[in-house]
Amino acid sequence: MEEREKASLKSTGRILLAHGAGGKLGHQLVADEILPLFSNPILARMDDSAILEIEGFRLAFTSDSYVVDPLFFPGGDIGRLAVCGTVNDLSMGGAKPLYLSLSLILEEGFPVEDMTRILLSSRRAAGEAGVQIVTGDTKVVGKGGVDKIFLNTSGIGLIPDRRVLASGHNARSGDQVILSGYLGDHGIAVISQREGIFWGEEIHSDVAPLNGLVEDIFRASQEVHALRDPTRGGLASALNEIARQSRVGIVLEESNIPIREPVRGACELLGLDPLYVANEGKLVAIVGRDAASDILEAMRKNPLGQRAEIIGEIVENPKGKVLLKTRIGGTRVVDMLAGEPLPRIC
Amino acid sequence: MEEREKASLKSTGRILLAHGAGGKLGHQLVADEILPLFSNPILARMDDSAILEIEGFRLAFTSDSYVVDPLFFPGGDIGRLAVCGTVNDLSMGGAKPLYLSLSLILEEGFPVEDMTRILLSSRRAAGEAGVQIVTGDTKVVGKGGVDKIFLNTSGIGLIPDRRVLASGHNARSGDQVILSGYLGDHGIAVISQREGIFWGEEIHSDVAPLNGLVEDIFRASQEVHALRDPTRGGLASALNEIARQSRVGIVLEESNIPIREPVRGACELLGLDPLYVANEGKLVAIVGRDAASDILEAMRKNPLGQRAEIIGEIVENPKGKVLLKTRIGGTRVVDMLAGEPLPRIC
Numbered sequence: 001m002e003e004r005e006k007a008s009l010k011s012t013g014r015i016l017l018a019h020g021a022g023g024k025l026g027h028q029l030v031a032d033e034i035l036p037l038f039s040n041p042i043l044a045r046m047d048d049s050a051i052l053e054i055e056g057f058r059l060a061f062t063s064d065s066y067v068v069d070p071l072f073f074p075g076g077d078i079g080r081l082a083v084c085g086t087v088n089d090l091s092m093g094g095a096k097p098l099y100l101s102l103s104l105i106l107e108e109g110f111p112v113e114d115m116t117r118i119l120l121s122s123r124r125a126a127g128e129a130g131v132q133i134v135t136g137d138t139k140v141v142g143k144g145g146v147d148k149i150f151l152n153t154s155g156i157g158l159i160p161d162r163r164v165l166a167s168g169h170n171a172r173s174g175d176q177v178i179l180s181g182y183l184g185d186h187g188i189a190v191i192s193q194r195e196g197i198f199w200g201e202e203i204h205s206d207v208a209p210l211n212g213l214v215e216d217i218f219r220a221s222q223e224v225h226a227l228r229d230p231t232r233g234g235l236a237s238a239l240n241e242i243a244r245q246s247r248v249g250i251v252l253e254e255s256n257i258p259i260r261e262p263v264r265g266a267c268e269l270l271g272l273d274p275l276y277v278a279n280e281g282k283l284v285a286i287v288g289r290d291a292a293s294d295i296l297e298a299m300r301k302n303p304l305g306q307r308a309e310i311i312g313e314i315v316e317n318p319k320g321k322v323l324l325k326t327r328i329g330g331t332r333v334v335d336m337l338a339g340e341p342l343p344r345i346c
Numbered sequence: 347m348e349e350r351e352k353a354s355l356k357s358t359g360r361i362l363l364a365h366g367a368g369g370k371l372g373h374q375l376v377a378d379e380i381l382p383l384f385s386n387p388i389l390a391r392m393d394d395s396a397i398l399e400i401e402g403f404r405l406a407f408t409s410d411s412y413v414v415d416p417l418f419f420p421g422g423d424i425g426r427l428a429v430c431g432t433v434n435d436l437s438m439g440g441a442k443p444l445y446l447s448l449s450l451i452l453e454e455g456f457p458v459e460d461m462t463r464i465l466l467s468s469r470r471a472a473g474e475a476g477v478q479i480v481t482g483d484t485k486v487v488g489k490g491g492v493d494k495i496f497l498n499t500s501g502i503g504l505i506p507d508r509r510v511l512a513s514g515h516n517a518r519s520g521d522q523v524i525l526s527g528y529l530g531d532h533g534i535a536v537i538s539q540r541e542g543i544f545w546g547e548e549i550h551s552d553v554a555p556l557n558g559l560v561e562d563i564f565r566a567s568q569e570v571h572a573l574r575d576p577t578r579g580g581l582a583s584a585l586n587e588i589a590r591q592s593r594v595g596i597v598l599e600e601s602n603i604p605i606r607e608p609v610r611g612a613c614e615l616l617g618l619d620p621l622y623v624a625n626e627g628k629l630v631a632i633v634g635r636d637a638a639s640d641i642l643e644a645m646r647k648n649p650l651g652q653r654a655e656i657i658g659e660i661v662e663n664p665k666g667k668v669l670l671k672t673r674i675g676g677t678r679v680v681d682m683l684a685g686e687p688l689p690r691i692c
Binding site: 033113116 | 359360361362363364365366367372375376379380383384386388389395396398400401403405407408409410411412413415444445447448449450451452453454455456457458459461462465466469472478479480481482483484485486487488490491492493496498500502504689690
């Protein structure tokens with residue numbers, strides 16, 4: 001399978017839409033075609049943000065482009081998404097997000113009113129997160145050169161002095177896997193809006209800044225080994241990354257994974273597995289076994305972690321694999337997404 | 347004129363291509379529609395990069411998107427442009443550029459070979475500048491959703507401890523205006539490639555990282571009041587910004603402004619004023635009168651400053667205006683570009 005995909009990239013020699021869906025093909029593009037060109041120890045860590053040491057201080061630095069379609073969806077819009085996404089990537093590095101850039105690429109003819117609505121939403125999200133937008137850039141491209149508006153946000157955060165660096169490389173056998181709440185809300189909200197599907201109950205994106213929740217976690221314990229926000233590619237991809245980086249196995253209990261009924265229903269009808277659907281206001285924390293209950297309790301006191309659950313644990317073997325104990329008592333491998341067709345979800 | 351333009355933005359309520367050309371309309375879009383939404387003292391300075399104070403250290407932070415068309419042009423490509431542009435924005439803040447992010451938005455079907463060529467060019471430029479690319483992001487958009495490939499680079503630089511902050515706000519009457527070399531090469535190289543025009547002699551973009559030249563300047567003297575790289579909108583826009591920010595006048599000597607013959611000829615044939623054409627490897631330094639000759643000498647020893655010239659000086663009045671003493675002995679106002687049609691030059 002993997003060989004076949006590699007072969008397909010080599011033979012067509014062209015970017016495929018599936019390269020952007022956060023699954024295997026995307027990882028392959030980055031791992032095989034991009035990373036080798038820029039090898040340096042900071043980039044090679046492949047966490048959600050780069051950790052820099054400048055004059056004895058540790059900074060987190062990250063950048064993301066946003067091309068979500070549609071621009072406005074229940075629970076959010078591209079502006080809120082761009083701010084929260086970058087705040088969350090910094091937070092997953094254990095940093096306190098401080099400063100953001102916000103760059104726009106606009107299509108000629110784009111309504112100024114919509115731009116303003118998006119920017120106001122960015123500002124509101126920055127306010128919620130307590131970060132400042134301090135620099136930016138505006139480009140305009142002729143009609144048809146860009147689909148309406150794309151955003152890019154980059155961010156800088158400060159990692160507190162004594163904080164132990166959370167990293168996808170630090171998961172250890174016995175660690176507990178905590179998920180902060182319901183899975184799949186963002187992806188299903190966007191897809192439903194794009195396709196014009198109504199599920200009887202409106203499904204809202206969970207897009208939110210998680211830096212407050214991360215601070216609550218670190219206040220409860222320093223035994224936080226890895227943090228990741230399961231965005232593109234969903235929980236399955238985030239955990240597969242950690243399993244590979246830390247060379248451990250991860251066993252999940254399906255019955256403990258919180259999923260809203262309408263999201264579960266929508267996934268069934270759309271033929272999607274909620275483990276692969278994007279989230280924008282959830283985190284998964286890999287924490288020391290003894291610290292798990294304190295951390296869980298702290299998370300549940302935060303409105304963004306009320307439905308947190310311990311959903312699994314880290315095991316020695318099989319290394320690099322994620323397993324799911326299903327409700328009906330079986331066990332299946334949760335692989336990295338192969339080439340799943342959920343483009344432009346963020 | 348200004349009122350008419352403001353009215354046109356309000357009445358159509360849509361983004362125009364001219365909003366992206368680095369002239370008055372672009373400034374108006376940013377100043378009237380974007381900045382007021384994010385007012386904070388750091389952003390309000392409107393220099394090429396934001397200056398942050400973190401734990402007692404001063405960092406520069408900047409972000410730019412690149413949508414240049416064509417992707418490859420004599421002397422460079424979008425990859426080199428993206429790295430140099432961000433390195434230069436940091437350098438203009440008086441910072442030593444350290445770390446860059448590099449984010450791609452790719453169109454489905456884009457040749458992997460071209461992507462690789464662009465990334466290798468980014469890497470080479472990063473090597474020249476001595477910066478590391480430490481984080482990034484890859485998005486893929488369906489056919490027609492983006493024109494081939496857009497890049498975004500953000501960067502972090504450290505401002506040395508005792509360095510006086512260069513800023514567009516610090517120009518003072520009597521200061522000298524130094525330009526580091528030939529004007530207009532980048533814009534004419536891109537336009538010629540895009541339109542398929544050959545001028546008898548190939549015109550190469552000047553795209554280059556200027557951080558080395560900036561260090562040479564500061565080694566020569568700390569009397570550096572403002573630094574700016576005249577990119578979109580050209581020298582005229584850069585100097586108009588400084589004149590406004592510092593509430594001073596600027597008088598230029600046309601005969602001292604170095605312009606290559608083929609560029610001058612191309613500008614005449616295309617109906618362009620070289621003062622408004624984009625540069626990507628030039629800087630303008632506003633420096634104390636007594637330091638000017640030392641700085642000029644230091645610049646000329648650097649290959650990127652060999653053709654540096656003192657091209658004018660800062661005067662008390664007229665405040666906020668740039669004047670040009672022409673070769674034939676007249677004086678004309680060099681206004682901000684109104685809505686000049688040079689889109690997608692960077």
